[in-house]
Amino acid sequence: MSTEARAGHFPAVDWNGGTFxxxxxxxxxxxxxxxxxxxxxxxxxxMGYAYLRASNNWPTPFPFYPSIVFSxxxxxxxxxxxxxxxxxxxxxSKGDKSKARLWILATIFxxxxxxxxxxxxxxxxxxxxxRPFYLPEHxxxxxxxxxxTPPTALFGATFFAITGLHMFHVATGAVYLxxxxxRVKKLKHEDIEISGLYWHxxxxxxxxxxxxxxxxxxxxxxxxxx
Amino acid sequence: MNAHAEEHFAGSxxxxxxxxxxxxxxxxxxxxxxxxxxxxxxxxTILLGLSIIKAALIVAYFMHLKFERLSxxxxxxxxxxxxxxxxxVFFPDSFRSSGLRYKFQESAPVAPAPAEEQ
Numbered sequence: 001m002s003t004e005a006r007a008g009h010f011p012a013v014d015w016n017g018g019t020f021x022x023x024x025x026x027x028x029x030x031x032x033x034x035x036x037x038x039x040x041x042x043x044x045x046x047m048g049y050a051y052l053r054a055s056n057n058w059p060t061p062f063p064f065y066p067s068i069v070f071s072x073x074x075x076x077x078x079x080x081x082x083x084x085x086x087x088x089x090x091x092x093s094k095g096d097k098s099k100a101r102l103w104i105l106a107t108i109f110x111x112x113x114x115x116x117x118x119x120x121x122x123x124x125x126x127x128x129x130x131r132p133f134y135l136p137e138h139x140x141x142x143x144x145x146x147x148x149t150p151p152t153a154l155f156g157a158t159f160f161a162i163t164g165l166h167m168f169h170v171a172t173g174a175v176y177l178x179x180x181x182x183r184v185k186k187l188k189h190e191d192i193e194i195s196g197l198y199w200h201x202x203x204x205x206x207x208x209x210x211x212x213x214x215x216x217x218x219x220x221x222x223x224x225x226x
Numbered sequence: 227m228n229a230h231a232e233e234h235f236a237g238s239x240x241x242x243x244x245x246x247x248x249x250x251x252x253x254x255x256x257x258x259x260x261x262x263x264x265x266x267x268x269x270x271t272i273l274l275g276l277s278i279i280k281a282a283l284i285v286a287y288f289m290h291l292k293f294e295r296l297s298x299x300x301x302x303x304x305x306x307x308x309x310x311x312x313x314x315v316f317f318p319d320s321f322r323s324s325g326l327r328y329k330f331q332e333s334a335p336v337a338p339a340p341a342e343e344q
Contacts, residue, residue, distance in 0.1 A: 021297055022294070022295055022297055022298040022301070023294070023295045023298075024294065024295075024298060029298075032298070032302055036302055036305070036306050039306060040306070040309055040310070043309075043310045043313060044313060047313040047314075047316065050317075050320075051316055051317065051319075051320040052320075054317065054320040054321060054324060055320045055321070055322075055323045055324040056324070068257065068260065072253070072257055075253050076250065076253070079246060079249050079250055079253070080246070082246070082284065082288050083242060083243065083246040083288075085288070086237075086242045086287075086288050087239060087242070089235060090235055090237070090239060090242070092235075093235030129336075129337070131337065133335075134335060134336055134337040135334075135335055135336055136336070137334075137336045137337075140334035140335060140336045141334070144334065150334045150335055151335070152335065153335030153336075189235075193235070193290070196288075196289075197289050197290075200284055200285075200288040200289045201289070203284060203288075204280075204281050204284045204285065204289075207277050207280045207281050207284065208277050208281070210253075210256070211256050211273040211274075211276070211277055212273070212274075212277075214260075215256055215257065215259065215260040215273060216266075216269070216270065216273065218260040218261065220260075220261060220263070
């Protein structure tokens with residue numbers, strides 16, 4: 001019997017020994033709690049980034065092409081992957097598991113596209129000479145302030161740490177969804193919905209990483225001569 | 227609550243598509259903002275405001291929280307918001323240390339030149 005149906009047999013007051021106070025299964029509640037803790041991880045990383053940014057001379061090196069164009073297309077990929085995922089969950093709720101599988105495969109496709117584009121974007125920056133603890137020499141020259149304060153090398157550290165951890169989450173999500181797609185007929189609807197929760201969370205994190213890391217660091221005046 | 231409640235997934239594909247359209251439009255607004263000249267704190271406020279709207283749309287519709295029980299929403303959301311607000315406790319220190327960091331640094335933060343082979 002489903003969790004929800006059993007819950008209906010115990011109409012206790014929710015906070016008074018109710019069996020299912022949230023009316024969700026324990027797995028779904030577990031995923032929600034994981035998402036909360038993971039969003040605190042990312043919040044802490046982004047706060048650390050904001051802290052360093054406020055206390056240092058921060059370089060703003062991203063050109064329109066390739067960085068902003070790539071990251072915008074990546075954002076579009078993730079948003080679309082969320083849409084296909086929600087279509088998949090919707091199809092699964094109607095009992096159409098084959099359709100759900102196709103939508104989940106489309107989600108994986110967009111996720112992999114995101115990773116590939118992001119790695120290309122990383123390789124552009126690595127070629128320029130950005131490393132976790134070093135800036136490219138021409139960046140260091142251009143972004144040094146009039147009083148001689150050099151830009152901080154922590155730019156690379158925060159950039160690679162935050163986008164790297166996010167990329168790891170996308171990769172993990174793609175593997176997770178691949179397993180869900182392979183076993184979709186055996187899984188209950190709620191399990192598919194749970195995998196959707198994780199995927200949307202990865203999308204949600206990018207909604208903060210993209211403006212804070214990319215949009216806030218645009219090379220507006222073409223200081224680097226792009 | 228009936229026995230079919232578990233299989234029910236509220237919200238039509240049309241609704242989800244329109245949420246997606248709003249998300250894409252807000253992203254485009256963010257990209258446009260990147261090329262507007264404005265004080266950094268105003269830019270940061272607008273960008274974070276847009277991001278919070280986007281996050282709320284994703285959580286409410288895609289992650290379906292809007293259609294869950296109020297008790298779940300009240301358990302998850304305020305706790306997260308308070309924890310994130312607590313992280314702001316570090317910021318006075320960040321402004322204090324602004325500019326102190328490189329007082330004694332002489333060289334630019336670039337990779338050291340490779341040692342020449344003799």
